[in-house]
Amino acid sequence: MLTAVVRSWPFALGCLSLVALGGCGLGCGCGGVATTPVDSASLEDVAALIDARAPAPDGGGAPSDVAPDGPDLVARRPYRMKVPGGYDGTAAVPLLVLFHGYGGTGMSQDSYFRLSALADARTFLLATPDGTVDSSGRRFWSATDACCNFAGAPVDDVAYFNAIVDDAQSRYKVDGKRIFVVGFSNGGFMAHRLACDAAPRIAGIVSLAGAAWQDGTRCAPSEAVAVLQVHGQADATVLYAGGRFSASTPPYPGAVETVTGWAERNRCGSALTPTGATLDLDTALAGAETDVARFEGCAAGAAVELWTIRNGAHVPVLGAHWAPAIYDFLSAHPKR
Numbered sequence: 557m558l559t560a561v562v563r564s565w566p567f568a569l570g571c572l573s574l575v576a577l578g579g580c581g582l583g584c585g586c587g588g589v590a591t592t593p594v595d596s597a598s599l600e601d602v603a604a605l606i607d608a609r610a611p612a613p614d615g616g617g618a619p620s621d622v623a624p625d626g627p628d629l630v631a632r633r634p635y636r637m638k639v640p641g642g643y644d645g646t647a648a649v650p651l652l653v654l655f656h657g658y659g660g661t662g663m664s665q666d667s668y669f670r671l672s673a674l675a676d677a678r679t680f681l682l683a684t685p686d687g688t689v690d691s692s693g694r695r696f697w698s699a700t701d702a703c704c705n706f707a708g709a710p711v712d713d714v715a716y717f718n719a720i721v722d723d724a725q726s727r728y729k730v731d732g733k734r735i736f737v738v739g740f741s742n743g744g745f746m747a748h749r750l751a752c753d754a755a756p757r758i759a760g761i762v763s764l765a766g767a768a769w770q771d772g773t774r775c776a777p778s779e780a781v782a783v784l785q786v787h788g789q790a791d792a793t794v795l796y797a798g799g800r801f802s803a804s805t806p807p808y809p810g811a812v813e814t815v816t817g818w819a820e821r822n823r824c825g826s827a828l829t830p831t832g833a834t835l836d837l838d839t840a841l842a843g844a845e846t847d848v849a850r851f852e853g854c855a856a857g858a859a860v861e862l863w864t865i866r867n868g869a870h871v872p873v874l875g876a877h878w879a880p881a882i883y884d885f886l887s888a889h890p891k892r
Contacts, residue, residue, distance in 0.1 A: 629719040635685035636662055637724065638672045642679045650680040650734035650887070651724055653717060655687075655743030657765075658704045659694040662686050665740060674879040678887070681728055683720055687713070687742075699745035700769050702800065702808035713746060714753045721757055733891040737761045738882065741794060741870070748814070751781040759891045760859075762786065762882045765794045765870055767808040772817050780858035782889035783818040784882065786837075786846075787811040788868025796864075815851070815862045822858040824851035835881055838865055840873040857892045861885065 643649055652675070656665035662684030666672050675682040687695035688711050698705035698713045705711060717737075724730055735757055739747035744766015751761045752768070752775035760782030769775050789796045798810030809817070815828065828851055834844035845868065850861040865872055 629716055630723045633685070633688075633716055633719075635683055635720055635723075637727075638666070638675050638682035638684070639728070640675045640679045640681070642676070643681070643728070645729055648729040648731040650736065651683065651721065651728075651730045652680055652736045652738060652883075652886070653683045653685070653720060655685070655697055655737065655739035655746045656695065657739075657741035657743055658687075658696050660740075660743075661695060665743065668874065669738070669740070670874075670876075670879050671738070671883075674883055678883060680734075680883075681724060681730065683724060685716070685720060697739075697742050697746040699742060699749045700767070700774075700808065701806040702767070702770065703745045703794075703805075704742040706805070714750060717750055717754060718757070731890075732757075734759055734887070736886040738763075738886075739766055740764045741766060744794075745808070748775075748783075751775075751783060751818075752777050755779040755781050760784070760886045760889045762886065763814075764872075765791055767794065767798070767810070768814045768817055770798075770807045770809050772820075775817070775821070777821055779891075780822045780854065780856040781818075782857075782859045782886070783815065783822070784859075784861045784863065784885045785811050785815050786863040786865065786882070788838075788865040788870065788872055790867050791870045793870040811862055811864070815860050818860045819851040819854070822851075822860055823855035824858075824860055825853040827851070828862060835863065835877060837863070837874060837878050837881065838868055838872040839875040840869075841865070841867055857889060859885075859889050 640649070652671065654662060654665055654669065654671060656662055666682070666684050671682050687697045688709060690696050690707055690709065696704040698709070698711040721735060737747045737750050737758055738761070739745070741764070744763030747761040747763045748766055748768040751758055755777035756779055758781050762784045764786045765788065787796050796811050798808055798813060800807040812828065819828070828849050830847060830849045833848040835846040835848065836844040837846045845866050847864045847866065848861065849864070850859065854860060
């Protein structure tokens with residue numbers, strides 16, 4: 557059952573409108589809207605969007621519909637909840653919170669990742685919130701300094717995540733040892749941010765084409781969190797090797813640097829080791845194009861892995877293996 561929580565946004569056209577314009581913005585997951593997700597946003601395109609959205613000297617440019625976060629956060633920022641068909645309220649079930657890419661919506665991201673069908677098959681709750689609309693009409697998450705609250709709006713998305721979890725726990729039997737976060741692009745940055753700032757609540761995260769803080773001192777989780785970073789080597793929007801979106805924005809680390817930071821926090825071994833395993837995640841690329849590497853010996857049952865999509869773009873054409881593969885990783889690493 558979709559949207560069993562009676563707190564839902566009106567249907568948003570965000571990703572559809574971008575497809576109609578011939579492309580996706582930074583991290584807009586358009587799968588399910590178009591047969592092949594459009595991947596036309598280059599780093600230069602993103603920089604132009606950021607520069608065009610820079611706050612005016614008088615402090616203007618912040619979204620007009622953003623209120624300071626507070627106790628009624630979920631009431632002011634509703635979210636959708638997919639309740640699996642097998643849920644009857646007698647047993648606690650996992651909760652997965654999905655964060656869309658910049659310019660997307662929770663609905664479009666779920667269509668791209670196909671997690672609702674898996675929620676029915678594996679019996680977990682799936683929350684699909686929407687980010688805040690910025691001055692260009694695109695939804696964003698205030699994740700790290702690099703991405704993607706480019707106008708500096710007064711938005712606390714860590715508080716919003718905590719409010720979603722609190723609300724879900726008040727309505728459903730949630731397994732507190734199996735609360736997971738999955739994000740794409742800007743949503744992937746948000747997944748890393750939450751692993752830093754909400755570690756006691758989160759068992760594991762998956763980030764597709766996201767990154768952590770460049771300044772590792774800004775991430776000090778109080779507990780170990782399992783981390784899976786998935787990234788295309790040919791990503792021209794969020795660069796595999798790291799970079800910045802414009803000259804005026806702070807840098808973000810590359811995929812290897814991101815997982816190395818998490819290996820240190822989770823007290824793993826020092827070497828990122830190829831496992832020899834390969835996965836077929838991107839149907840636009842021939843064969844099993846994704847290489848699996850991990851750090852061994854992590855503390856408290858946590859894990860840190862990097863799945864590298866060889867020649868993969870920012871918006872891979874995800875096939876049927878994607879959703880089960882990432883959920884297998886998450887479900888294997890509950891809180892201890």
